[in-house]
Amino acid sequence: MLEVRDLTVRYGALEAIRDISFSVDEGEIVALIGSNGAGKSTTLRAIVGLVSAAGGSTSFDGKEITQLNSAARVRSGIALSPEGRRLFGRMSVQDNLLTGAYAVRPRSVIGQMLDEIYDLFPRVRERRRQLAGSLSGGEQQMVAIGRALMAHPRLLMLDEPSLGIAPKVVGEIAHAIQRINKEKGMSIILVEQNARLALRLSHNAYALEHGEVVRSGRGHELLEDPFVQKAYLGV
Ligand SMILES: Nc1ncnc2c1ncn2[C@@H]1O[C@H](COP(=O)(O)OP(=O)(O)OP(=O)(O)O)[C@@H](O)[C@H]1O
Numbered sequence: 135m136l137e138v139r140d141l142t143v144r145y146g147a148l149e150a151i152r153d154i155s156f157s158v159d160e161g162e163i164v165a166l167i168g169s170n171g172a173g174k175s176t177t178l179r180a181i182v183g184l185v186s187a188a189g190g191s192t193s194f195d196g197k198e199i200t201q202l203n204s205a206a207r208v209r210s211g212i213a214l215s216p217e218g219r220r221l222f223g224r225m226s227v228q229d230n231l232l233t234g235a236y237a238v239r240p241r242s243v244i245g246q247m248l249d250e251i252y253d254l255f256p257r258v259r260e261r262r263r264q265l266a267g268s269l270s271g272g273e274q275q276m277v278a279i280g281r282a283l284m285a286h287p288r289l290l291m292l293d294e295p296s297l298g299i300a301p302k303v304v305g306e307i308a309h310a311i312q313r314i315n316k317e318k319g320m321s322i323i324l325v326e327q328n329a330r331l332a333l334r335l336s337h338n339a340y341a342l343e344h345g346e347v348v349r350s351g352r353g354h355e356l357l358e359d360p361f362v363q364k365a366y367l368g369v
């Protein structure tokens with residue numbers, strides 16, 4: 135479904151990622167793990183077109199999207215829930231969710247999409263009229279995932295959904311990620327510094343270091359890989 139080939143991104147003189155290649159199949163959860171600055175967020179931003187690639191190509195559903203702008207990529211079915219959530223704190227929760235649906239046609243399905251998100255995250259339904267900035271970190275993360283879902287994607291990209299969130303809520307979010315994948319058959323790219331969580335949830339996984347892929351395999355296989363255990367799992 136998604137094919138990333140030799141993707142390279144530079145910020146000025148800094149090469150943030152270099153010749154990254156990986157693919158995501160229909161219905162698959164793919165984890166990208168790696169430490170601070172490894173290039174995980176840059177990879178997601180390049181896939182959704184928020185930064186431009188200095189080299190390489192990206193195709194989605196067999197179509198080259200390398201030349202498309204970000205809005206066109208979102209319309210084609212790719213959505214990103216960014217690192218740090220980036221909600222509008224002084225807007226209501228529901229209005230934040232609605233900002234994710236700007237590209238959705240027909241508009242008549244929007245009410246149903248809101249309902250599905252509220253079923254996935256009942257706490258978000260309870261708080262839908264509150265200002266987003268008044269929610270806990272975990273609740274805000276749920277809203278950020280919901281906002282990406284409002285774009286009605288077939289590929290959902292989640293950048294650090296567990297970052298700074300209480301362990302109990304991390305469990306709820308992990309459960310929601312599995313439900314989105316199983317019940318809707320949605321493909322997911324999960325970026326996490328919590329490598330153990332990401333590898334447990336994923337079908338396939340890639341480890342990035344200094345902007346390059348250094349390991350790849352089935353998620354459960356990488357959990358047993360001595361290199362991965364030493365570098366990312368604190369074993
Ligand atoms: N807007 C930017 N301008 C300049 N350099 C950047 C920019 N964004 C990221 N970088 C640099 O690119 C490299 C990769 O950063 P990136 O944010 O992709 O890493 P990451 O794996 O997501 O890290 P983290 O786990 O801390 O979120 C880092 O060296 C970072 O400092």
Ligand SMILES: [Mg+2]
Nearest residue numbers: 174175176217
């Ligand atoms: Mg990041």
